[in-house]
Amino acid sequence: MRKGEICVKKIKLNHRLIQVYFLAVIMPFLVFFGMLGIFSQSAMGQLEKEVSQFYKSAETMRQSFQELIILDLDGLIAGETDTFMEQSKELVNLRLNDMMLKVGDVQYFYQFSKVPLRVHSMGLTGSFALTDGTPVQYSINFASVVQRDMIDKARSVSLRTGMTALLAYFALNLFFFYKIAKMIRGSFNEMKGAAHKIQTGNLDFDFPESNVDEIDEMYQSFDEMRLQLKESQEVQMQYEQNRKELIANISHDLKTPLTSINGYVQGILDGVADTEEKQERYLHVIAGNAKEMEHLIEDLFLISKLDIDQLPMRTDPIDMVPYLQDCVLDWQFILQREKMSISLETELSHAHIIGDREQLKRVINNIVNNSVKHLQASGSIKIELKKEDGGFVVGIRDTGVGIAQDKLGHIFDKFYRTDAERNRKIAGSGLGLAISKEIIQRMGGIIWADSQLGKGTTISFYLPEQGEKQ
Incomplete structure (x- = not known):
């Protein structure tokens, strides 16, 4: 099924590329020819308009056929009938389509050229008498032969120019389409390769940068x-x-x-x-x-319980000064047997906070117990309490072996034990400081550690003053 789905997506992508090709190349091709036709029609109409205007101005020539002949044949003068018939042969030099003459009772018809119906023509009719009294009737159709040549030439030039431009446009579009298609397919191949790497569990690779946003x-x-x-x-x-x-x-x-x-x-x-x-x-x-x-x-x-957020936290008012004094007394009794000491140092008489008395006691016991594990005989632990930044800081400092700087950032991680070799002489699960961190954070505070190898460790936590907790 998954292969089939991939195949369907590939076909859809090809369809989209074909659609892009149609819109980018074929559609402009059709539009170009449509515009070329419109241009041709417009040019034709413009030329026909000029022809009509030309022959409209020729209405002034309707005075007489004799004047027209004199005008066009450079001095051909109508006189006697025989002379006129000889001279009328010169009319072939005129830009005429056809001409009908009736001289006396004899009718003559001349056809010079065939002109497309689309080209405008103009007919002149009239009559006059020769000097010998012979009546002459005429009907002349003036055709725009010159204009037709111009139209044919314009069409030919327009078609050649249009085809050249169209082929250039087609080639340019095809080139850009090829580049775009190559870029898109290359990007999808890159994504496909990345997806395959992820599928096989390889997440250590980088994507290339693209110039396309x-x-x-x-x-x-x-x-x-x-x-x-x-x-x-x-x-x-x-x-x-x-x-x-x-x-x-x-x-x-x-x-x-x-x-x-x-x-x-x-x-x-x-x-x-x-x-x-x-x-x-x-x-x-x-x-x-x-x-x-x-x-x-x-x-x-x-x-x-902390992991699933099911540990209830009380909000008891606590005065940290007597509270810490009680904690120190409890530990003094225990540490005396180990020949260790613990003391409280503070200049404060009161330090009111809001928190869970039982869980705060657990935090202090975890930290002190952790210090005791790393103390040598006659070692000491000092608890300091001071006011700072709208709250109180409790620092528990020992004179133990200290913690290396590269391990200091992990001591609050769950299950972490500072002894990388897992010294079995030091009991513990590595959960005490992780539990302490969770409890302090739930009470709105923060906890951190400072240490130097051979000089001991200080673990401090900050809790907001009563009324300052947000």
Whole structure:
């Protein structure tokens, strides 16, 4: 079916080219001959008009045949009958079509030439008497022989000139039609080749530029489509890669605590934990691993809800100063056991915003937890709060190992982990910062990161002040 459809489109294109050819060449050809006919008719009418005007002026010659003869024959004078008959033979030199003379009782008829009916002629009739008293009657038909020659010559010249111009016009149109057809077919062949490349999955090519605006616009539109397809393909490939990495990470991150839980449970069952103190220690390890698995599953569930925009966001009034103080107190208790420190620095007494308290707490915990993973013993985390541009900026700075600049732009991507070698000592799914970015954006803010290798990382986010959020 697809081949048939392509064939139909090709035939339609040929039909259109034939139509263009007819309009560009044949139609002007017909119009030219029509105009040539009109020109011929006009020229004929003009010449006939001139002939009529000529013979109309000849009406003044109607005085007498004798005067006409004297006028045209340079001194031929009518006298005696015999003399007149001899002299009348000179009339053949006149531009006459035919002539009838009746001299006395004898009638004479002369026919000199045949003139087309379309050429005007004029008849003169009259009578007079010779000097010997013989009556003469005449009837003369003046024909435009000279004018007819002019018409024939004009027709011949017009026809030759017209045919020459027509052939030149035809050749010129044929040349331009060939160039246009070649250009159009070349453009479609280019498009066909591009479509075939896309069909085979090849999106790494460029379209040529065209000097014709319409074709260049078509190329640009097709190239934009190619780039969009390429971008979609790259995104799809990236998602597929992320999915595979996610499965691998989840498998590892779930396998590690599960293996640990299974080992400690088996130890309890086998009686390895033969004292109450050992059993309590085993149970604490099992609980910690179970908590880690719970966090991982919770992150997966949360990112799924964010992807489909089904995570409700509350609009609670929050004073960021006491709110951050509470967060610092919670983390101080946890970090003391790791010999790490966390503190809050701010010159503000109040910082009112509107947001979801629970989700904002998740953002701060994700960032701090991410910093803790990269801190060495005795490392520190500092939270700074300051007012800026109609809102508040929270910066969480650590003294960890830092992040390379070429990786810094990806840390908010889903499933991304800064350790390209996937250091298995650092747990996590790579979803924490991606979740934080989504939450901050839904609260009307922005989030960014600054880092230097060996000097630590600062992750900051901006939230509008209460009443400033749009």
